[in-house]
Amino acid sequence: MKLENNVYKIQDTTVKELAEKFGTPLYVYDAEVIKEHLDRFRQGFNSVDLKVKYACKALTNMSVMKYLLKQGTGLDTVSLSEIQMGLTVGYQPSDIVFTPNCVDFSEIEEAVELGVKINIENLSNLEKFGKKYGGAVPLCIRLNPQIAAQSNTDKVDWWHKQSKFGISLDQIETVKALESKYDMHIDGIHIHSSSVIMSPEIFINGAKAVFDIAMQFEKLDFIDFGGGIKVDVGDGNEVIDVVELGKQLDVEFTAFCEKYGRRLQLWFEPGRFLVGNAGSLITTCVVRKRNGGSEFVGVDSGFNQLIRPMMYGAYHEIVNASNPNGAKEKYTVVGNICEIDNFAVDRMLPETKEGDLIVLKSAGAYGYSMASNYNSRFRPVEVFVVDGQAHLVRKRDNYEDLVRNQILIDV
Known part of the structure; x- marks a missing residue:
């Protein structure tokens, strides 16, 4: 993902365009980055x-x-x-x-x-x-x-x-x-x-x-x-x-x-x-709140979709694609799972409001592959950008996916 003229893009498609077309939360992978890393490995x-x-x-x-x-x-x-x-x-x-x-x-x-x-x-x-x-x-x-x-x-x-x-x-x-x-x-x-x-x-x-x-x-x-x-x-x-x-x-x-x-x-x-740096998790800020002296940015994802920060303390760079050059403030970015669900604690980010698109970078590896339906929430969409074209490569879960293998018995 690159910042050009104050706009975050994946190849020639903006983050905003991807979010509008596919909805959030959304995993998106960049084929160019995968090839760059492969070429570098072989070099x-x-x-x-x-x-x-x-x-x-x-x-x-x-x-x-x-x-x-x-x-x-x-x-x-x-x-x-x-x-x-x-x-x-x-x-x-x-x-x-x-x-x-x-x-x-x-x-x-x-x-x-x-x-x-x-x-x-x-x-x-x-x-x-x-x-x-x-x-x-x-x-x-x-x-x-x-x-x-x-x-x-x-x-x-x-x-x-x-x-x-x-x-x-x-x-x-x-x-x-x-x-x-x-x-x-x-x-x-x-x-x-x-x-x-x-x-x-x-x-x-x-x-x-x-x-x-x-x-x-x-x-x-x-x-x-x-x-x-x-x-x-x-x-x-x-x-x-x-x-x-x-x-x-x-x-x-x-x-x-x-x-x-x-x-x-x-x-x-x-x-x-x-694939790690080729992937981004695009989310939307759905809640802004202050609690106990901390400023929280609540997004429409959680550790059910990207567990590495909570499981390993892994670092993912986070950007505000809607306000990339805003004045920096300290935020704790959290998910919507009903447990402690931190993506980042006390992270300096541009001023963030509800509705802003918040992107977690370097999420291509062990993101979707470790995702779950915890809290009975759906796993997100996956999109693959190849030669400038954004392709839907996995649909978002729905309720039928969630209950498909359950057998309801008369108890």
Whole structure:
């Protein structure tokens, strides 16, 4: 979203025009921004065989998935439904990787039948896989390399050794024993890059540790560094320079391949990096009130539609699209859920009145995909702007959607 001549636009369409046409609350995604981020992600890699797999859990709108297919990405999935959506929009099974977490083995069996790449993250399912398929079906293993990060939070901590994700390094001998016992074909090593690693140098040190692990496996075709890389959301916090990371990792991975004895593919699974800044949640200020010394801006949305601020304390830049240059005042922006429902506390915004359009930026990832019908409220419209045209890509919920699967019994 850009500000031109005091008017906020998404490509050539103004926020006001979008709100008038589709109503609020409204999620809108900008295809140009998605492509810009994808191009930037690829920019630093020149010599390696890079494969980008879009982590669609960030945003599973099928029109967005289809757009990314046309941009040449594969797909990272975490559920059978995501696999089915990927196949529906045209991804080939060979372009889809399935990386579930703590699932029943039956889901893995179904994914094998669908022909996608399997990524296993625990010893229990690894042994079951070996017993059933032996070496007939290649698989990837997801490791937890226990690499210390620069900073951690209590809820977001992927590389830490106490994380639930991946097979711990102290179990690597068991992995090797199972590989030998069942003659398994392990053709990939996967770890999850972390949003708490901010410098290419720290990342490269971790990558070198993964390369040492990879040397223990003789049949690899790829190494997958997963996703989780942050984007700049305007909060002033440090983010990793992905172009510089690409340049450094390009050299290190090429050297590793020479040592390994053949050229492998390098996989990444960006989700939020590709779609996060491409999405905006357009809302309307419906209530202005003062209470307890605080000035509140109440909008027609809530954490049922964008949970990240309440769940993670996530920062989303907020703009008043109706009065972008008004005098700044301090507001607490709140939603309409019947609980504490803050989008921002004590945020400086232009003077805001009822009826103003309030936009929460960087809402493309884990916005709609984590939305719910809490308080029996409807999930919003989704719109995708491609080549200057705004397309409705998901209707707003209605009452029939809300009660469709309920069965009213005579009690």
